[in-house]
Amino acid sequence: MSKKLNIGLFGFGVVGQGLYDIIKTKNLNLEIVKIAIKNKYKQRSLPETLFTDNRDELLNNPEINTIVELINDTEAAFDIVSRALSSGKNVVSASKKMIALHLEELIALQHQHGTSLLYEGAVCGSIPIIRNLEEYYDNELLHSISGIFNGSSNYILSKGFIENMDYATALKQAQDLGFAETDPTMDVGGFDAKFKLIIAAAHAYGVVVKPEEVLNIGIQNLSAHDLQYAREKNLKIKLVPVAKELDNGHVTLFVLPKLVNENEFLYNVEYEYNGVIVQAAFADQQFFFGKGAGGHPTGSAVLSDIAALRYDYQYEYKKAKESKGLNFTNDIELNVYLRYEDDNLVKALNFIHIHESYHSDAYKFVIGKINLKNIIATQQQIADSKAFIAFADQLTTVNLAAS
Numbered sequence: 001m002s003k004k005l006n007i008g009l010f011g012f013g014v015v016g017q018g019l020y021d022i023i024k025t026k027n028l029n030l031e032i033v034k035i036a037i038k039n040k041y042k043q044r045s046l047p048e049t050l051f052t053d054n055r056d057e058l059l060n061n062p063e064i065n066t067i068v069e070l071i072n073d074t075e076a077a078f079d080i081v082s083r084a085l086s087s088g089k090n091v092v093s094a095s096k097k098m099i100a101l102h103l104e105e106l107i108a109l110q111h112q113h114g115t116s117l118l119y120e121g122a123v124c125g126s127i128p129i130i131r132n133l134e135e136y137y138d139n140e141l142l143h144s145i146s147g148i149f150n151g152s153s154n155y156i157l158s159k160g161f162i163e164n165m166d167y168a169t170a171l172k173q174a175q176d177l178g179f180a181e182t183d184p185t186m187d188v189g190g191f192d193a194k195f196k197l198i199i200a201a202a203h204a205y206g207v208v209v210k211p212e213e214v215l216n217i218g219i220q221n222l223s224a225h226d227l228q229y230a231r232e233k234n235l236k237i238k239l240v241p242v243a244k245e246l247d248n249g250h251v252t253l254f255v256l257p258k259l260v261n262e263n264e265f266l267y268n269v270e271y272e273y274n275g276v277i278v279q280a281a282f283a284d285q286q287f288f289f290g291k292g293a294g295g296h297p298t299g300s301a302v303l304s305d306i307a308a309l310r311y312d313y314q315y316e317y318k319k320a321k322e323s324k325g326l327n328f329t330n331d332i333e334l335n336v337y338l339r340y341e342d343d344n345l346v347k348a349l350n351f352i353h354i355h356e357s358y359h360s361d362a363y364k365f366v367i368g369k370i371n372l373k374n375i376i377a378t379q380q381q382i383a384d385s386k387a388f389i390a391f392a393d394q395l396t397t398v399n400l401a402a403s
């Protein structure tokens with residue numbers, strides 16, 4: 001018999017309300033005892049007595065055995081989650097930034113107090129990727145995980161590519177639909193995708209990488225020329241996070257726009273949908289597809305975690321415990337497309353090889369092979385000069401002995 005969960009819910013925004021809608025349709029042996037919100041005076045669809053603006057009313061209530069944290073204030077979220085775990089309460093969270101920033105401490109807190117923190121809803125909305133990486137791929141040789149991990153930026157790209165909608169209108173729609181972060185730079189700059197990638201990599205490879213070590217370049221500098229180039233070549237542009245195990249004990253992570261061809265799974269992932277490609281040694285390529293943002297899709301993943309807590313499910317972080325000793329590196333080669341104005345940028349990027357270069361009055365681009373470390377070193381120059389960079393091809397290791 002599963003145990004009854006008495007839930008203290010933090011946050012009643014898009015995901016909190018989505019979760020509530022789903023819960024009320026089912027008899028799940030759980031009860032939302034109290035909901036903590038920032039503004040007590042805001043009109044709510046539920047009785048006033050259910051709400052409080054005092055987090056202690058939930059955290060200090062011995063009747064509440066489960067905390068569900070769905071707020072978008074990173075530091076407050078960490079305070080709530082760490083206090084709950086330390087006081088014997090299990091937690092479900094969808095705060096990807098908070099989890100990626102504090103993953104090591106959160107793992108330690110769970111071990112120290114024997115409590116469980118689940119966060120399927122934090123990574124790719126409705127797609128059950130974390131539990132799959134944690135459980136299913138334990139004995140597999142995982143070559144890479146990549147995909148589309150951010151619904152808002154994909155929504156903007158789809159609206160632009162398929163419907164010719166301008167960037168600002170598409171972003172406004174993503175915000176109105178409740179997909180976008182409070183600060184949309186998190187979405188379009190690839191930060192949100194990076195946080196999710198870091199969480200996924202911990203379960204795939206047992207590495208806990210700090211966000212500041214991982215490159216993220218987003219779609220802010222995408223121009224009509226880039227779309228035209230992609231269309232002419234029958235390609236699409238997607239924002240793609242990659243985690244890849246390299247040959248000699250290294251793993252690399254990065255987030256960059258990617259030129260995707262029609263034979264790739266990601267080519268047909270549009271709007272707020274997400275997709276995760278797992279490349280495994282014997283299973284070969286596998287593809288997970290589903291809605292990556294929105295109240296009900298994310299709420300369904302949160303509910304799945306809540307349901308798992310009825311049976312005291314915990315992530316074991318098996319791969320971190322039985323560490324293969326993988327080290328993180330940015331020392332890899334990538335094939336990239338670079339549309340630029342300033343010739344100095346091409347020099348600074350120090351291409352290993354240029355396969356193609358194009359100059360016209362309207363725009364210039366080069367396609368060639370480059371080391372990821374050089375993209376990181378020139379990241380500010382790329383942003384300031386409104387250049388657009390996208391990767392296009394296979395990855396190969398280089399000079400790992402030196403890293």
Ligand code: HSE
Binds near residue numbers: 125150
């Ligand atoms: N802003 C996020 C996205 C929400 O667009 O994917 C879901 O994590």
